[in-house]
Amino acid sequence: MLSVNHINKTFATGRQALTDISFTANKGEFIAIIGPSGAGKSTILRSINRLINTDSGEISLDGQDIRHAKKKELRLIRRQIGMIFQSANLVPHLTVIENVLHGRLGYQSTLRGVFGWYSQVEKEEAVALLTAVGLADFMYNRCDELSGGQMQRVGIARALMQHPNLLLCDEPIASLDPQSAKTVMDYLHRLTKKANITCIVNLHQIDAAREYADRILGINQGHLVFSGIQDELTPTVLEQLYQDSED
Numbered sequence: 001m002l003s004v005n006h007i008n009k010t011f012a013t014g015r016q017a018l019t020d021i022s023f024t025a026n027k028g029e030f031i032a033i034i035g036p037s038g039a040g041k042s043t044i045l046r047s048i049n050r051l052i053n054t055d056s057g058e059i060s061l062d063g064q065d066i067r068h069a070k071k072k073e074l075r076l077i078r079r080q081i082g083m084i085f086q087s088a089n090l091v092p093h094l095t096v097i098e099n100v101l102h103g104r105l106g107y108q109s110t111l112r113g114v115f116g117w118y119s120q121v122e123k124e125e126a127v128a129l130l131t132a133v134g135l136a137d138f139m140y141n142r143c144d145e146l147s148g149g150q151m152q153r154v155g156i157a158r159a160l161m162q163h164p165n166l167l168l169c170d171e172p173i174a175s176l177d178p179q180s181a182k183t184v185m186d187y188l189h190r191l192t193k194k195a196n197i198t199c200i201v202n203l204h205q206i207d208a209a210r211e212y213a214d215r216i217l218g219i220n221q222g223h224l225v226f227s228g229i230q231d232e233l234t235p236t237v238l239e240q241l242y243q244d245s246e247d
């Protein structure tokens with residue numbers, strides 16, 4: 001279980017990005033974070049895997065203290081956290097399957113990774129994951145030959161190859177057309193449920209949050225202003241959530 005307790009973050013610029021944010025996320029739960037641009041959604045995700053350090057509060061994953069973890073401990077915790085970004089961040093000149101196998105890098109020596117020495121079991125798993133995201137026919141294509149939606153699906157396979165307990169997705173469908181966005185969300189939802197892992201997705205698209213999330217968190221100006229299921233996300237709540245924003 002992920003537990004975020006009373007976290008605060010003020011950047012060096014003086015901007016208070018997060019104020020007293022608390023929530024928990026259970027195993028198998030699919031959570032969407034919505035809110036206007038600049039509300040603090042990315043800052044929450046980056047705080048969880050400690051790409052940034054929060055000023056106070058507590059963050060733990062399955063009882064492991066993320067905020068105070070030392071270097072080696074943090075490396076082990078990060079191995080349990082998969083990340084998916086707005087652009088898939090693949091290595092463009094490598095093949096699809098090579099990119100997916102990169103998900104194992106945190107588990108092996110640098111030398112093995114550099115030479116691409118993966119075990120048969122790892123290769124079979126990569127093939128199974130690529131089949132699961134509908135890309136079996138593209139395994140040996142270079143990643144720069146794929147569409148944006150296909151790249152995101154490779155990103156999902158790569159993240160799952162890491163065997164994460166937690167998947168953090170920062171606007172994974174922001175740059176996709178509606179049909180590709182739907183395909184990507186379908187796979188993301190289905191595969192995280194199948195693996196029974198916690199998935200937290202920052203979304204600009206309220207409809208997608210409604211359709212897929214077990215629970216929705218609403219952020220406005222660094223404050224958690226809503227936590228509930230889709231039926232509770234009424235027009236009045238949405239109006240409050242997006243007030244004073246240009247979205």
Ligand code: ADP
Pocket residue numbers: 011012013015016017035036037038039040041042043044
């Ligand atoms: P969202 O993901 O909801 O669009 P962010 O978490 O990216 O919002 O940003 C929250 C606020 O923190 C914004 O006002 C943004 O400008 C500010 N911010 C984000 N990252 C930094 C940074 N590295 N330094 C200073 N301010 C930042």
